[in-house]
Each structure stands twice: as structure tokens, then as C-alpha cells.
Amino acid sequence: MDEGRSTKKLVIRLLLMVVVMFAFGFALVPLYDVMCKALGINGKTGGKYEGSQVVDLDRQIRVQFLSSNNSDMVWDFYPKGEHLDVHPGAVNEMLFVARNPTDHVMKAQAIPSISPGDVAVYFHKTECFCFTQQVLQPGERIEMPVRFIVDRAVPKDVKQLTLGYTLFDITARSPPVAHIASN
Known part of the structure; x- marks a missing residue:
């Protein structure tokens, strides 16, 4: 009986670990953004550019x-x-x-x-x-x-x-x- 109880605890801990790892994976993107902003690192640009623009020939x-x-x-x-x-x-x-x-x-x-x-x-x-x-x-x-x-x-x-x-x-x-x- 004691062995079944410890197996159940182990399964619960492993499932909890999977949930925590999954959540951490989702948290990486905002963490990356915060770290880049805090450290002044910038690997990102303005994202996907939609549409066309008129060219500003007065500026270079x-x-x-x-x-x-x-x-x-x-x-x-x-x-x-x-x-x-x-x-x-x-x-x-x-x-x-x-x-x-x-x-x-x-x-x-x-x-x-x-x-x-x-x-x-x-x-x-x-x-x-x-x-x-x-x-x-x-x-x-x-x-x-x-x-x-x-x-x-x-x-x-x-x-x-x-x-x-x-x-x-x-x-x-x-x-x-x-x-x-x-x-």
C-alpha cells in the first residue's frame, strides 16, 4: 500500500514539473523582451512590415x-x-x-x-x-x-x-x- 502511495506522489510531482516547464516556455518570450530592454540589447526589429509607403525623397x-x-x-x-x-x-x-x-x-x-x-x-x-x-x-x-x-x-x-x-x-x-x- 505504501509503494502505491509513493508512486502516486511521484506521478503528481512529475506532472507538476511538466506544467511548470510548459509555463516557463511561454514565459521565455516576455522575459527575453524584458532582458533586452533592461540590458540595451536589441535583436528585434519593428516586426512584419505591412503595406507600402510613399518614399520621402527629402530625407536620407x-x-x-x-x-x-x-x-x-x-x-x-x-x-x-x-x-x-x-x-x-x-x-x-x-x-x-x-x-x-x-x-x-x-x-x-x-x-x-x-x-x-x-x-x-x-x-x-x-x-x-x-x-x-x-x-x-x-x-x-x-x-x-x-x-x-x-x-x-x-x-x-x-x-x-x-x-x-x-x-x-x-x-x-x-x-x-x-x-x-x-x-
């Missing part, structure tokens, strides 16, 4: 592009240009280059950052290589576009912003990628 904003590799990443990674001078409301594009110099397949993920952080809500990425993981074969080189719009509602005193990416090696975090030979 310089968008500077930066790239860096996490300490474990060995890829060559850089933007094709240092900056673009853009008009608010216009669709713009910059290409980033990545090359896998190793002799094995690697997988990477780029994490964006906008500076100054309070301007990030006016920066809308419509296409970005950071939305997906990148898999490169040994020696493979790719050009990856980021398409964006700086919102017309950006404050008038904003003359420059910086879009930076940090590239992380996530090869070990996922199953090996099979190499498909081409004929």
Missing part, C-alpha cells in the same frame, strides 16, 4: 552594415558594402557574403542587432538571411540578401543607424547534414 538616412563571427565560427562573413544612404519608405537591399573555408559541411545562424535600439521599431526587414539557418558545403560561398525599409515615421533627428549581424556556428546543435552529390 545612412544605414551602416557590420558583421562579426561568434568565437567558434570560422566562416568568412561580411557585407558587400559598408553603408547605404536610403530614403525613408524606400525598399533597399544589401548583400552579405559567407564562405565556409573548412573541409566539412557547416550550419550557421545570423543574429541581427539594430543600433540605436530605440530606432529598431522603424526598421523593417522584408527579407533576411537571418530568418533561416544557412548550410554551406566545404569551400562553398554564397551571397545572402537583406531587404529592408526604414519607416517614414522615423524621428527627424535620426541621421544614421547600424544593422549588425553576428554569425553563430550551430553545426553541433543539429543532426549531421548529408552531402548530396550532383551528377
Whole structure:
């Protein structure tokens, strides 16, 4: 009888643990937002950009592009240009280059950052290589576009912003990628 009681307690504790873990998973998104705001980190932009805008030809904003590799990443990674001078409301594009110099397949993920952080809500990425993981074969080189719009509602005193990416090696975090030979 005592063994049945301890089994019931164990099951209840395990179910409670599952509920707590599930709740914690939902709490991660708001916790991430709070931590980013408190620490001044900004990996988020203004979200999905809906609709089109009229281009403000009377204003120009310089968008500077930066790239860096996490300490474990060995890829060559850089933007094709240092900056673009853009008009608010216009669709713009910059290409980033990545090359896998190793002799094995690697997988990477780029994490964006906008500076100054309070301007990030006016920066809308419509296409970005950071939305997906990148898999490169040994020696493979790719050009990856980021398409964006700086919102017309950006404050008038904003003359420059910086879009930076940090590239992380996530090869070990996922199953090996099979190499498909081409004929």
C-alpha cells in the first residue's frame, strides 16, 4: 500500500514539473523582451512590415552594415558594402557574403542587432538571411540578401543607424547534414 502511495506522489510531482516547464516556455518570450530592454540589447526589429509607403525623397538616412563571427565560427562573413544612404519608405537591399573555408559541411545562424535600439521599431526587414539557418558545403560561398525599409515615421533627428549581424556556428546543435552529390 505504501509503494502505491509513493508512486502516486511521484506521478503528481512529475506532472507538476511538466506544467511548470510548459509555463516557463511561454514565459521565455516576455522575459527575453524584458532582458533586452533592461540590458540595451536589441535583436528585434519593428516586426512584419505591412503595406507600402510613399518614399520621402527629402530625407536620407545612412544605414551602416557590420558583421562579426561568434568565437567558434570560422566562416568568412561580411557585407558587400559598408553603408547605404536610403530614403525613408524606400525598399533597399544589401548583400552579405559567407564562405565556409573548412573541409566539412557547416550550419550557421545570423543574429541581427539594430543600433540605436530605440530606432529598431522603424526598421523593417522584408527579407533576411537571418530568418533561416544557412548550410554551406566545404569551400562553398554564397551571397545572402537583406531587404529592408526604414519607416517614414522615423524621428527627424535620426541621421544614421547600424544593422549588425553576428554569425553563430550551430553545426553541433543539429543532426549531421548529408552531402548530396550532383551528377
